[in-house]
Amino acid sequence: MMISQSNIIEAQSLKKSYSGKIAVDGINLAVARGSCFGLLGPNGAGKTTTIEMMENIIASDSGQIFYKGKSRNKNFNQEIGIQFQHTELLAYLTVKETLETFASFYNRHLPVKQIIDLCMLDSIKNSLNNKISGGQRQRLLLGLALLNDPQLLFLDEPTTGLDPQARKHIWKIIKDMNKHGKTIILTTHYMEEAQDLCDTIAIMDSGRIVEQGSPEALMDQHCKDNKSSRNLEYVFLKLTGKSLRE
Amino acid sequence: MNFKRMWALFVARNYEFIRDRAGFGWNILFPFLIVAGFGVIFSSDSRQEFKLGVFPVKPSLMVIQELKIPEKLKGYDYIKIVAFETRYDAMDKLLHHKIDILLENSDKKLSYWVSDSSPKGYILEKVLKESIISEKIFASKIIKQQINGEQIRYIDWLFPGILGMNIMFSSLFGVGYVIVRYRRSGVLKRLKATPVTAFEYLTAQLVSRVLILLATSFIVWFGCDLLFSFNMHGSYFDAFVVFLAGSICLVCLGLVVACRGTSEELTNGFINFICWPMMFLSEVWFSLEGASPWVQSVAKILPLTHFLSAVRKIINDGAALSDVSIEISILCVMSFIFLTIGSLLFSWTK
Numbered sequence: 001m002m003i004s005q006s007n008i009i010e011a012q013s014l015k016k017s018y019s020g021k022i023a024v025d026g027i028n029l030a031v032a033r034g035s036c037f038g039l040l041g042p043n044g045a046g047k048t049t050t051i052e053m054m055e056n057i058i059a060s061d062s063g064q065i066f067y068k069g070k071s072r073n074k075n076f077n078q079e080i081g082i083q084f085q086h087t088e089l090l091a092y093l094t095v096k097e098t099l100e101t102f103a104s105f106y107n108r109h110l111p112v113k114q115i116i117d118l119c120m121l122d123s124i125k126n127s128l129n130n131k132i133s134g135g136q137r138q139r140l141l142l143g144l145a146l147l148n149d150p151q152l153l154f155l156d157e158p159t160t161g162l163d164p165q166a167r168k169h170i171w172k173i174i175k176d177m178n179k180h181g182k183t184i185i186l187t188t189h190y191m192e193e194a195q196d197l198c199d200t201i202a203i204m205d206s207g208r209i210v211e212q213g214s215p216e217a218l219m220d221q222h223c224k225d226n227k228s229s230r231n232l233e234y235v236f237l238k239l240t241g242k243s244l245r246e
Numbered sequence: 247m248n249f250k251r252m253w254a255l256f257v258a259r260n261y262e263f264i265r266d267r268a269g270f271g272w273n274i275l276f277p278f279l280i281v282a283g284f285g286v287i288f289s290s291d292s293r294q295e296f297k298l299g300v301f302p303v304k305p306s307l308m309v310i311q312e313l314k315i316p317e318k319l320k321g322y323d324y325i326k327i328v329a330f331e332t333r334y335d336a337m338d339k340l341l342h343h344k345i346d347i348l349l350e351n352s353d354k355k356l357s358y359w360v361s362d363s364s365p366k367g368y369i370l371e372k373v374l375k376e377s378i379i380s381e382k383i384f385a386s387k388i389i390k391q392q393i394n395g396e397q398i399r400y401i402d403w404l405f406p407g408i409l410g411m412n413i414m415f416s417s418l419f420g421v422g423y424v425i426v427r428y429r430r431s432g433v434l435k436r437l438k439a440t441p442v443t444a445f446e447y448l449t450a451q452l453v454s455r456v457l458i459l460l461a462t463s464f465i466v467w468f469g470c471d472l473l474f475s476f477n478m479h480g481s482y483f484d485a486f487v488v489f490l491a492g493s494i495c496l497v498c499l500g501l502v503v504a505c506r507g508t509s510e511e512l513t514n515g516f517i518n519f520i521c522w523p524m525m526f527l528s529e530v531w532f533s534l535e536g537a538s539p540w541v542q543s544v545a546k547i548l549p550l551t552h553f554l555s556a557v558r559k560i561i562n563d564g565a566a567l568s569d570v571s572i573e574i575s576i577l578c579v580m581s582f583i584f585l586t587i588g589s590l591l592f593s594w595t596k
Contacts, residue, residue: 057438057595074441082439087432090258092265097258104254105440128265144436 007069008033008152008183009054014063016049023049025207026063031152031200036174036184038194040232041204042240047187048085048156050204054185055082055154067152078107081150083141085157085187091130095121095140098129099147106148118173119143135166142170146177153177155186159193171197191232201232205240251442255450263458273416273458277466280408284401285473295324296370299345301336303329315349315356316377325373346370398562402477406557407530409466413459413489414496414524414550418517421455421500423510429596430508438594445589452497452585459493460486479564487567488560491577492553498581499549501588508596524550552576 007030016024024046031037039047052058054065056072067076089098096112099121103109116122119139124132132140138158145153155174159167167190174197178184188194194201195215202212211218215232222238223230264270300313308329310320319325328345330336339345340359346366350357358374360367428434437447470476478485503517527534527541528550534542545551556573559565567574 055439057435077439077441080439084432084435084439087436089436090262090433092262093258097261101254101258102440105251105442107441 006032008067009185010066011050011054012064012066014050014053014065015061016046016053016058017061022207024053024060027204027207027209029054029202029209031183031185033183034178034181035199036178036186036197038198038201039185039187039204040191040194040201040236041187045204045240046207047204051154051156051185051187055080057082078148079151081145081148081153083145083153083155083158085160087141089129089137089140091128093129094126095129095132095136096125098140099143102144103147109148110146112147115143115147118146120169135162138162138166138170142173146173151182153182153184155184157187157189159188159190167193191236195232203236203239210239211235247443248441248446252446252450252453255442255447256454259451259454260457263454273462274465277412277462278469280412280466281469281473284408284470296366296373297326297328297345298370299328299330299336299339299348300351301330301333301348303351304331305329314351314353316374318377319374322373322377325370347374349374399477401474402562403558404531405470405474405476406561407554409463409489410492410528410550410554410557411525411530412466413463413493414521416459416462417455417493417496418500418503418521420458421451421497422503422517423513425451425501425504426507426510426513429594430510434594444592444594448501448585448589448592452494452501455497455500456490456493459497460489463489476561478561480560480566484565484567484570485557485560488553488556488570488574491574491581492549492557495549495553495577495581495584498584498588502584502591505588505591506593524548527551528554530554549577549580552580
């Protein structure tokens with residue numbers, strides 16, 4: 001299969017099972033450089049498994065992943081940033097110390113002060129990680145993901161559990177990063193977030209990609225019969241069904 | 247291998263240890279509790295190893311010299327005489343091994359009770375019979391000889407064992423348990439997303455914990471020495487080298503325990519499964535001299551056995567490093583094996 005140089009990362013025939021249960025079933029994905037790519041799907045669709053295989057956090061059962069047209073090498077972790085869905089930090093380090101510790105892991109990184117300002121962490125920079133709120137923690141996790149000025153940024157549900165103000169702030173940071181040429185791959189349950197931020201959206205269900213395209217193109221294609229419901233949520237429910245997921 | 251990353255992880259781990267007030271407090275308090283425990287164990291009263299019950303005697307009114315038991319028994323070291331008001335109370339204590347032998351306080355022929363399943367009771371029964379025989383009879387039959395060389399007090403022999411046990415528990419729980427907790431909470435997963443390698447992470451944990459162990463051991467040593475004035479026959483530098491080798495080896499064993507898994511309960515059970523045999527077979531509390539050969543063979547595969555053997559040779563016998571080179575070599579080889587296994591099997595994620 002041809003590997004396009006215009007894509008920063010590309011997954012081919014990716015498969016993953018847990019105890020015989022298929023989580024990801026032969027996915028093909030290509031993310032263009034400088035784009036913001038959204039991965040949507042109901043709970044258990046395989047979004048996090050897919051993104052963690054691309055991040056090199058978990059190994060795939062089969063399939064291949066190419067970064068800048070080649071297999072990922074040891075520099076991959078120097079060039080990417082990751083914000084996980086569920087993760088804790090060292091409880092007894094301050095916010096600033098956490099950023100400084102993580103900054104020292106990279107060959108080159110942005111000044112910690114710049115990250116503190118960008119993620120609005122100045123008022124809590126001397127607070128211990130176990131004393132900050134959920135929203136502040138999300139901003140710190142995003143700050144950690146941005147520390148090495150990554151070319152490719154993975155964000156797994158970056159705004160889940162945040163109030164509208166905090167969410168808008170994180171959207172602004174993501175848009176700014178994208179404007180500066182960074183490629184972003186994000187998963188989210190918020191349709192307005194995906195519609196607002198993403199150039200391309202892939203909708204997953206039962207370990208497969210059921211539809212892929214720009215938000216506009218998906219709405220054009222799936223909302224023809226119901227113009228009054230022209231939004232991404234309608235597309236999502238049409239493609240994945242209305243039954244409750246675990 | 248990147249020293250900057252290792253240093254950052256080392257500093258972060260030390261901050262975690264020092265700022266976790268509950269954990270830090272316990273780590274500082276625990277050695278002092280050991281010292282205090284020593285104080286109680288080796289106070290004159292608690293050195294009485296055997297308990298002899300007497301009834302009927304009011305405990306608050308007991309005067310040992312007025313008891314109607316053999317005179318020699320009243321003056322023996324290591325035997326504590328305990329009074330009971332009724333035979334019923336005394337018998338209950340005897341059945342539950344709270345006392346080792348029971349005597350009736352009466353003018354009649356001396357009656358006694360002893361449990362057939364009590365080793366101490368068995369010995370006390372012999373002592374009781376001996377106590378009614380005159381010393382003159384022994385003098386004509388047996389002769390006590392002097393021991394050549396300096397006698398080692400039991401506390402001097404026991405002290406290295408207590409220090410080793412403290413290091414073993416701190417190594418396994420302080421490293422094994424903590425890493426499993428980090429894995430479960432996702433801290434390790436976050437680190438995996440950075441350029442940090444497993445070797446760098448594990449080395450930083452190892453160095454941080456060894457430093458803490460040596461500092462803690464120094465506090466215990468200093469505290470105990472103030473209270474009991476230990477006899478140190480070897481060089482402090484040699485003892486430091488052996489403590490360093492032993493701590494590294496036990497921390498590396500902790501890394502093996504921590505290499506997989508996310509269940510803190512399972513890890514707790516597994517660590518106990520490792521610690522308890524080491525505590526009993528590595529001669530922490532008592533010697534294995536005379537134990538069956540297979541027990542002694544099992545003891546030889548435990549790192550604590552070689553650690554304590556080397557420490558005791560230096561502290562008790564004044565051995566030099568060259569005299570304990572075999573033990574140090576075994577500890578180094580074991581450390582290398584444990585670290586290799588721990589690194590190879592190490593998993594960042596669940």
